[in-house]
Amino acid sequence: MxxxxxxxxxxxxSLFLMTACGGDKKDDSTKVKMSKEELKSSIKIMEDxxxxxxxxxxxxxxxxxxxxxxxxxxFYRNYPEDSYSATCLDDVHMIxxxxxxxxxxxxxxxxxxxxxxxxxxxxxxxxxQGSNYDIFTSPRDSSKVRYYYELLLKENPNMDKEKQTGxxxxxxxxxxxxxxxxxxxxxxxxxx
Numbered sequence: 001m002x003x004x005x006x007x008x009x010x011x012x013x014s015l016f017l018m019t020a021c022g023g024d025k026k027d028d029s030t031k032v033k034m035s036k037e038e039l040k041s042s043i044k045i046m047e048d049x050x051x052x053x054x055x056x057x058x059x060x061x062x063x064x065x066x067x068x069x070x071x072x073x074x075f076y077r078n079y080p081e082d083s084y085s086a087t088c089l090d091d092v093h094m095i096x097x098x099x100x101x102x103x104x105x106x107x108x109x110x111x112x113x114x115x116x117x118x119x120x121x122x123x124x125x126x127x128x129q130g131s132n133y134d135i136f137t138s139p140r141d142s143s144k145v146r147y148y149y150e151l152l153l154k155e156n157p158n159m160d161k162e163k164q165t166g167x168x169x170x171x172x173x174x175x176x177x178x179x180x181x182x183x184x185x186x187x188x189x190x191x192x
Contacts, residue, residue, distance in 0.1 A: 004013070007183075026056065030111055034078065036075070036078075036082060039074055039075040039078065040084070042071050042074075043071045043072060043075065044063075046071055047068065050064055050065075050068065062099055065095050068091075068095065069096070070089050072088040075090065076088045076089055076092075080115070086119045089109075089116070092104075093105050093109040093112060093125070093128070095134075096108065097132070102136040102137065106129065106132050106133070109125050109132070112125055112127070113129070113180055123152060124156065126148050127152055129150075130144075133145045134178050141179075142175070143176055145170075146171060149171055153167060153168070
């Protein structure tokens, strides 16, 4: 077990050193743009490393997550026309959300929504944005909550009825903070 942990730490350290040092390039003008396949491969390697850390019960530091973010953003910035770039932005949005960096999570989700309007997981991103503005921004922005939830309902008329009802109910109580809304729901349930 100890040997496998040392091996994992050694592999990750090597990966970070290789990406941080950038090889033996003389200056920025001699840098070669990585191909789509190379960037995708580097993303996959980092994702696999994080999965290995997680399965080995080793802590995943924000430094590890940021390395994945950097690779995902490198793909998006180098190949914005590629549909995989939308997936990269989605992943960046989720990583930042998981790290509690909600301002950046919101920013990358907005970028995704505006640049890739036909993204297959658009409904999930709209719902996430509604929640971000409802729960995690301070001060709470009720107009953004309304905007994202109404857009979600408009673009997804065949949404699950229970979810649709929940969103409509939240919009009807948009004057309440999220905590106030939850407390109201609890009181309403207790009265039934």
